[in-house]
Amino acid sequence: MSSNKIVLAFDVYGTLFDTSSVINTVRKFVQDDQTAKSVVSSWRTFQLEYTWRLNSMGLYESFDEVTRKALINAFGAQGIKLENPQIEELMASYTDLTCFPDAIAAIKAISSKEGITALVFSNGTEKSVGKILDGSPLQQYSNILKRPLVVADSVRKFKPAPEIYQHLLKEADLEKTPEKCWVVSGNPFDVVGARKSGLNSVWVDRSGTGWIDQLGEPTKVIRSLEELSAIFTEA
Amino acid sequence: MSSNKIVLAFDVYGTLFDTSSVINTVRKFVQDDQTAKSVVSSWRTFQLEYTWRLNSMGLYESFDEVTRKALINAFGAQGIKLENPQIEELMASYTDLTCFPDAIAAIKAISSKEGITALVFSNGTEKSVGKILDGSPLQQYSNILKRPLVVADSVRKFKPAPEIYQHLLKEADLEKTPEKCWVVSGNPFDVVGARKSGLNSVWVDRSGTGWIDQLGEPTKVIRSLEELSAIFTEA
Numbered sequence: 001m002s003s004n005k006i007v008l009a010f011d012v013y014g015t016l017f018d019t020s021s022v023i024n025t026v027r028k029f030v031q032d033d034q035t036a037k038s039v040v041s042s043w044r045t046f047q048l049e050y051t052w053r054l055n056s057m058g059l060y061e062s063f064d065e066v067t068r069k070a071l072i073n074a075f076g077a078q079g080i081k082l083e084n085p086q087i088e089e090l091m092a093s094y095t096d097l098t099c100f101p102d103a104i105a106a107i108k109a110i111s112s113k114e115g116i117t118a119l120v121f122s123n124g125t126e127k128s129v130g131k132i133l134d135g136s137p138l139q140q141y142s143n144i145l146k147r148p149l150v151v152a153d154s155v156r157k158f159k160p161a162p163e164i165y166q167h168l169l170k171e172a173d174l175e176k177t178p179e180k181c182w183v184v185s186g187n188p189f190d191v192v193g194a195r196k197s198g199l200n201s202v203w204v205d206r207s208g209t210g211w212i213d214q215l216g217e218p219t220k221v222i223r224s225l226e227e228l229s230a231i232f233t234e235a
Numbered sequence: 236m237s238s239n240k241i242v243l244a245f246d247v248y249g250t251l252f253d254t255s256s257v258i259n260t261v262r263k264f265v266q267d268d269q270t271a272k273s274v275v276s277s278w279r280t281f282q283l284e285y286t287w288r289l290n291s292m293g294l295y296e297s298f299d300e301v302t303r304k305a306l307i308n309a310f311g312a313q314g315i316k317l318e319n320p321q322i323e324e325l326m327a328s329y330t331d332l333t334c335f336p337d338a339i340a341a342i343k344a345i346s347s348k349e350g351i352t353a354l355v356f357s358n359g360t361e362k363s364v365g366k367i368l369d370g371s372p373l374q375q376y377s378n379i380l381k382r383p384l385v386v387a388d389s390v391r392k393f394k395p396a397p398e399i400y401q402h403l404l405k406e407a408d409l410e411k412t413p414e415k416c417w418v419v420s421g422n423p424f425d426v427v428g429a430r431k432s433g434l435n436s437v438w439v440d441r442s443g444t445g446w447i448d449q450l451g452e453p454t455k456v457i458r459s460l461e462e463l464s465a466i467f468t469e470a
Contacts, residue, residue, distance in 0.1 A: 052287030056396050057431050069449035076447035161291050196292050212311035214304035
């Protein structure tokens, strides 16, 4: 990969795909919509909490295992104990997430740009992220949105550990020019982690709350991935 | 410290002291009780998130700084930008937390036990934790609840990093018999962290939800600190 190129590394969960799209499956196992929303939200919260706690303890489990444990914890917090077939059905819904519409537009726009390479950059396992991508409209852009996926399994740490961004830079052949690698993410912890490791980052602020995280700042903020390619007009 | 002794290491925030007791001060800066509750809850959530993200990134800031940033983030999430005097007033409320009534009973009960040593074991700074203890009814038991405080500042990592539990074992002179050191905590991440480092742990389940965390298990579960001394009757 030529080092005069810009590399855009797209986060998957919460950036290209909507983690809250599991709600229809969650809804089958709870009493009401309010509880379903609460479970979906805490499933994601525990998932991230577990990744950071594992990082903190110097331990590692695959993201699939973390997602499964977070699921059990999220339902458990509502006093609901899941049976194995229910867990399997819910886990399957996590590999069938809805692609954000602006993600498709963004990848399409990038396809016409010279000098920009797009990569998938996720905490997820190669198998699960592959399944999500293959089952989505993004599959038609698999020649643009490149694999191999850059995943946590390679370094046995989760974002925002420096090792994962260093691994990304190595994959992108940008170890000497990390500022040419831009992490595109809807997750503030990922945005901050990238910047602390010397990369640039774009934060996708879909809810329009503005940046409030206090551990660092993104290089650029956009409201939708459709605004992404305009940032790199001179790339 | 003789190695045939049991050491009880008491967590501070959420175990001896109630972090939600800042609500009266928070209430002054928000519209209604619901918002106040939400801010108090997310203040604590961001505080923990920041400690784990800093651990993950290999970075460190004092717990006071983390608490301040989490505070700004929690109000920011409600669209409220705080002025400096407001921040100072809220931060002051965090060193004036309410002592859980069962904590006083527990320390009193331990005072009559042979072979048990009690230590303060916190992420907090020596200054802030000292202020909380000095302003509380626990002050009268300062001969039982020992300092020096075992704090994150010593190792520049937060719980549940192994280094912080190793530091505790060193302070307690129990490096060769970590199972004699019991972390007493209301926080599952602390309970699990202690166990992963070879210590024992008691989880204080004040809300009675039962253990649902999926990363590990406590050695013992109690509903109130008043049940604590009964665990160590044969100590």
